Structure formats: structure tokens, C-alpha cells
Amino acid sequence: MCLLFGTRANPLLVGFRQFHTHLSYPTAQGTLRLNLLKTAYIYGHYSSRVNRLYNEDRYSACILDLPMQLRSPLSDEAEHVTRKVFNFNIFDGHGGDECSSYLTDHLPTTVETIDLSPEHREKLILDYSKNVGGYWKMWYRKRQERFETMIEKAKEDPLYATVRDPNAKFYMDDLQFRLPLSFLQTDYDFFSTIDKAGSTCTSLYIHNILPQPKSTAPPKYHFDKGSVSKLTIAHIGDTKALLCTSSGEAHALTQPHHPSNPLESRRLNLSLIMQDSFGESRYLNFANTRAFGDIGGKTSGIAAEPEISTLLLGDAAMLASHGLRGAAKDVGASARFLVLVCDGVTDILSDQEIVDIIMNHVNNRGIQDATPQQCAMEVIKFVEAAGGDDNATCLIVRLGGWGEWPVLDRTGSAREAKLKSAVSSRDRH
Numbered sequence: 001m002c003l004l005f006g007t008r009a010n011p012l013l014v015g016f017r018q019f020h021t022h023l024s025y026p027t028a029q030g031t032l033r034l035n036l037l038k039t040a041y042i043y044g045h046y047s048s049r050v051n052r053l054y055n056e057d058r059y060s061a062c063i064l065d066l067p068m069q070l071r072s073p074l075s076d077e078a079e080h081v082t083r084k085v086f087n088f089n090i091f092d093g094h095g096g097d098e099c100s101s102y103l104t105d106h107l108p109t110t111v112e113t114i115d116l117s118p119e120h121r122e123k124l125i126l127d128y129s130k131n132v133g134g135y136w137k138m139w140y141r142k143r144q145e146r147f148e149t150m151i152e153k154a155k156e157d158p159l160y161a162t163v164r165d166p167n168a169k170f171y172m173d174d175l176q177f178r179l180p181l182s183f184l185q186t187d188y189d190f191f192s193t194i195d196k197a198g199s200t201c202t203s204l205y206i207h208n209i210l211p212q213p214k215s216t217a218p219p220k221y222h223f224d225k226g227s228v229s230k231l232t233i234a235h236i237g238d239t240k241a242l243l244c245t246s247s248g249e250a251h252a253l254t255q256p257h258h259p260s261n262p263l264e265s266r267r268l269n270l271s272l273i274m275q276d277s278f279g280e281s282r283y284l285n286f287a288n289t290r291a292f293g294d295i296g297g298k299t300s301g302i303a304a305e306p307e308i309s310t311l312l313l314g315d316a317a318m319l320a321s322h323g324l325r326g327a328a329k330d331v332g333a334s335a336r337f338l339v340l341v342c343d344g345v346t347d348i349l350s351d352q353e354i355v356d357i358i359m360n361h362v363n364n365r366g367i368q369d370a371t372p373q374q375c376a377m378e379v380i381k382f383v384e385a386a387g388g389d390d391n392a393t394c395l396i397v398r399l400g401g402w403g404e405w406p407v408l409d410r411t412g413s414a415r416e417a418k419l420k421s422a423v424s425s426r427d428r429h
Contacts, residue, residue: 022034022035023036023063023084023221025218025219026218026219027218036061036063037061040371040372040373040374041371041372041373041398042223042372042398043061043088043372043373043395043396043397043398044371044372044373044374044375044376044377044394044395044396044398045059045061045373045376045393045394045395045396046373046376046377046379046380046393046394047059047380047391047392047393047394048380048383048384048391048392048393049391050344050383050384050388050389050390050391050392051388051389052389052390052391054097055097055391056092056093056094056096056097056100056391057090057091057092057093057100057342057344057391057392057393058090058091058093058097058100058101058103058104058199059088059089059090059091059104059340059393059395060087060088060089060104060108061086061087061088061089061395062086062087062088062089062108063084063085063086063087064084064085064086064087064108064111064112064205065082065083065084065085065112066082066083066085066111066112066173066174066175066178066207067080067081067082067083067174068080068081068082068083068171068172068173068174068207069081069171069172070169070170070171070172070211071169071170071172072163072165072166072167072168072169072170073157073160073161073163073168073170073172074163074164074166075166078172081171083171083173083207083208084207085173085205085206085207086204086205086206086207086221086222086397087108087111087203087204087205087206088203088204088206088338088340088395088397089103089104089107089108089201089202089203089204089340090201090202090203090239090340090341090342090393090395091103091104091199091200091201091239092199092200092201092237092238092239092342092343092344092391092393093197093198093199094197094198094199094200095196095197095198095293095294096196096197097197098194098196098197098293099190099194099197099198099199099292099293100197100199102186102190102194103186103190103199103201103292106186106189106190107182107183107186107201107203110182110185110186110189111178111179111182114178114181114182114185116174116177116178116181121143121147121181122143124181124184124185124188125139125140125143125184126140127188128140128184128188131192132298132299133299134298134299134300134301135298135299135300135301135303136298136299150176150177150180150181151177153176153177153308154173154174154175154176154177154178157172157176157310159230159310159311159312159324160172160324162323162324162325163322163323163324164323165323168322168323169211170209170210170211170322171207171208171209171210171211172209173205173207173230173232175205175232175234175308176232176308176310179203179205179232179234179306179308180305180306180308183201183234183236183292183304183305183306184303184304184305186292186304187292187293187303187304190292190293191293191295191298194293195295196293196295197293198291198292198293198294198302199237199291199292199293200236200237200238200239200257200288200290200291200292200342200343201234201235201236201237201239201292201304201306202233202234202235202236202237202239202240202241202254202340203233203234203235203306204231204232204233204241204338204340204397205231205232205233205234206222206229206230206231206232206313206397207229207230208220208221208222208227208228208229209228209229209230209312210227210228210322222313222397222399222400223397223398223399223400223402224400225315225400225401226314226315226318226400227313227314227315227318227400228312228313228314228315228318228319228322228324229312229313229314230310230311230312230313231310231311231312231313231332231338232308232309232310233253233254233308233309233310233311234306234307234308235254235257235306235307235308235309236257236288236290236291236292236304236305236306236307237256237257237288237290237291238256238257238258238287238288238343238346239254239340239341239342239343240252240253240254240256240339240340240341240342240343240345240346240351241253241254241338241339241340242338242339242340242341242351242354242355243311243331243332243335243337243338243339244335244336244337244338244339244355244358244359244405245331245334245335245336245405246334246335246336246401246404246405247334247405247406248355248356248359248405248406248408248410249352249355250350250351250352250354250355251331251351252351253309253311253338254307254309255307256288256343257288257289257290257291257307258287258288258289259289261289263307264289264290267289267301268289268300268301286302288302289301289302290302290303290304290305290306290307291304292304311330311331311332311335312324312330312332312333313332313333313335313399314332314333314400315333315400315401316333316334319333334401335399335401336399336401336402336403336404336405337358337372337396337397337398337399337402338396338397338399339354339355339358339394339395339396339397340393340394340395340397341354341379341392341393341394341395342390342391342392342393343390344383344388344390344391344392344393345379345380345383345388345392345393345394347388347390348382348383348386348387348388348392348418349379349382349383349386349415350411350414352410352411353411353414353415354379354394356409356410356411356412356415357375357378357379357382357415358375358378358379358396359405359408359409360409360412361374361375361378362375362402362403363407363409367402367403372396372397372398372402373396375396376394376395376396379394380392380393380394382415382419385419385422386415386418386419386421386422387421387422387425387426
């Protein structure tokens with residue numbers, strides 16, 4: 001099930017399948033059907049072209065049906081099931097909106113339906129090697145090693161390393177393997193059809209890892225108190241994911257894939273990194289070293305290979321009670337909400353400023369009135385007022401501890417100074 005937003009009809013989008021958009025949520029009074037984009041207290045979203053002629057940003061909120069194993073981390077015996085996974089995506093298009101629109105329509109579908117067989121993945125990388133060449137010829141030579149690494153990461157999740165009870169079972173996914181292949185497949189399908197434009201992407205995948213007790217109680221999701229969920233982040237480029245802790249501190253969950261990133265400088269040909277007239281590092285004149293599209297840079301490593309990270313979300317006591325003590329000390333144990341933003345936001349606001357705008361709005365208006373939807377709008381309205389000059393998009397994902405943070409604004413004076421500077425600049429012109 002995928003809920004799309006911010007797209008327009010495109011005759012080149014072939015084979016698109018729109019998903020059902022609701023989550024069925026059983027209650028004592030009956031079954032409640034929730035539409036993510038219309039459920040403002042669960043999920044917030046707002047996008048603006050700011051002062052650009054067009055808005056090339058896109059985003060989507062989806063509920064995917066993905067295969068999982070219900071098993072103990074200490075055993076290979078497993079029950080194979082299909083589970084619902086919440087998926088939130090932000091896409092920052094450049095050179096046109098063709099790529100960001102294509103991803104909005106196709107990436108969730110590919111993640112859900114990708115063929116993970118050895119034959120298909122061999123063919124995919126062979127197609128890259130033969131039809132793109134360069135960087136991908138090296139990738140093809142090392143494909144077995146890379147595939148094995150992906151599979152091992154999916155099988156041996158370090159988040160469960162502290163579990164000692166063989167009877168403790170969790171829903172375990174294959175996203176560490178599924179996502180890289182899905183992203184590469186989607187990218188290949190796009191640039192095989194459309195040879196212009198590109199897009200960055202940050203995607204969140206969230207699912208409850210605990211088996212549901214055999215009772216009439218409704219299932220718990222990431223926005224419910226007492227839930228324990230796994231967050232998987234797949235990241236390409238310079239869109240960004242943030243987490244707010246119980247103390248109100250912002251934690252970046254991603255780092256931009258720029259030429260200055262040490263991870264990227266080890267992966268790429270250093271001789272192709274240069275500085276522009278503003279002193280910013282660029283790779284083959286590209287600001288991002290990983291992206292969908294950007295066909296001109298594919299042979300040199302401008303790849304849609306996602307950087308993947310994982311985190312457990314939930315109450316610290318709940319995590320510890322299930323043997324997840326190491327994770328209970330992590331920021332995920334005190335997470336209050338997640339944020340996805342594009343660089344049109346981060347060029348204006350620091351991580352802490354983004355989080356403070358959201359918390360401050362809730363603190364001032366109250367938890368009943370200040371929904372994630374209104375908070376997302378507040379972030380973008382600030383960017384507009386502060387003189388932003390790029391498309392700006394903000395998504396907010398509510399977690400079980402929403403509203404449980406201190407009445408504290410760490411960056412209020414800094415934000416006020418930015419607004420005054422923007423007003424002064426407009427007055428001079």
C-alpha cells in the first residue's frame with residue numbers, strides 16, 4: 001500500500017501500480033481505517049517551492065507488505081510471514097522533476113516486489129557492467145563478495161547481539177539485502193528510459209519486532225506507547241534524517257554523500273574531485289556522489305547504492321525486558337520523533353534548530369493542537385521567512401513518546417537573529 005503526494009502525470013511512467021492507502025487499526029469499537037496523509041497526529045508533511053519556479057522535491061508515505069522471519073536470534077529455525085512495514089521517503093530532484101517523480105511512483109513498488117534470486121541479481125549487475133561500464137565493471141568483479149556481505153548483514157543483525165533467551169523471538173527482516181538491490185534496480189530502470197535529471201533520497205522503514213500477544217488488544221505500531229520497533233534507514237545524497245531524544249536533542253541519522261565525506265573519497269576517483277567558485281567540493285561537477293539518475297556520472301561511480309543503518313525504537317524498559325539491553329542505551333530508546341528534510345531546509349537551519357521549532361510549537365500550542373502536520377508546516381514557513389532560496393520539504397514521523405520532552409528552546413536566539421537578518425536584507429533590496 002503506497003500513498004503518493006506531490007507527483008504529476010507522466011506518460012513515461014510505465015507499469016506504475018498505486019497501492020491501497022489505508023491502515024486497518026482494530027479497536028474495541030471496531031476497525032478504524034487510517035489514511036496516513038490525512039492522519040495529522042501520526043505523520044506530518046509540508047513542501048514549498050519557496051522562490052523557485054518549480055518544486056522538484058517529492059515525498060511519499062507507504063505501508064509495504066514485506067516477507068519476514070519470526071525467530072530467535074540464537075536459532076536458524078523460523079516461521080516465514082508477511083508483515084506491514086511503514087515507509088517514509090523524501091526525494092530532492094535536480095535538473096528537473098522526472099527522477100524524483102519516478103522514484104515516488106516506483107521505488108516502494110520495487111522494494112516490495114524485487115526478485116532476490118541469485119539469477120536476477122547476477123543479471124542486474126551484469127547489465128550495469130555491460131551497459132554503463134567503468135565503476136560497475138569493478139563492482140561486477142567483486143559482486144560475490146558484496147552479495148555475501150549484504151546477506152550476512154541481513155542474517156546477523158547486531159541489534160539483537162545482547163539477546164540470551166532462546167525463547168525470545170522477533171520479526172526479522174531482509175532489508176539489508178533487499179534495499180540495495182531495489183535501489184539499484186529502480187535506478188537502472190529510470191536511466192534506461194529517461195536520460196536526464198537526478199534525485200537524492202532518504203527512506204525510513206519501520207516495523208514492530210515483537211510478536212502480538214494472542215488477545216483482542218490492537219497491534220502496536222511505532223506511534224504507540226509500549227511498542228518496540230526497528231528503524232532501517234536507506235540514504236543517498238544530502239537529504240537528511242534526524243531523531244529527537246527525550247532531552248530534546250537532535251541526532252543526525254545520516255551524513256551527506258559529498259566529495260568531502262571520507263567514506264566517499266575512499267570509494268571514488270580522487271582526481272575527479274574539484275572545488276567550485278564558492279569553495280564547495282564537487283565530483284565531476286556533481287554536488288552529490290550518490291544519486292539516482294545523473295546518467296553522465298554513472299560510469300564514474302555516481303551510484304544509487306544506499307548507505308544503510310539500523311536502530312531500535314521504543315521504551316528503554318521494554319527493550320531491556322526483551323534482552324535488548326545494548327539497544328536500550330542507544331538514542332532510539334529515548335526517541336520522540338523522526339524528521340526527514342531536504343537540503344533546502346538544512347541550508348537554512350541546523351539540526352537542533354529544526355528540532356527546536358517542532359518542540360517549541362508543541363510546547364506553546366499543546367500536544368492536542370500542535371500535530372506533526374502543523375509542526376512540519378512551521379519548519380517550512382520559517383525557511384521561507386528566513387530567506388531560503390531552494391525547494392523546502394519536511395516530513396515528521398511521530399513516535400510513542402511524542403510531547404515528552406523539556407520546555408526548552410536551545411536555539412531561539414539564533415533563529416531570531418536569522419529572521420532579523422533576512423528582514424534587513426529584504427529592506428536593503
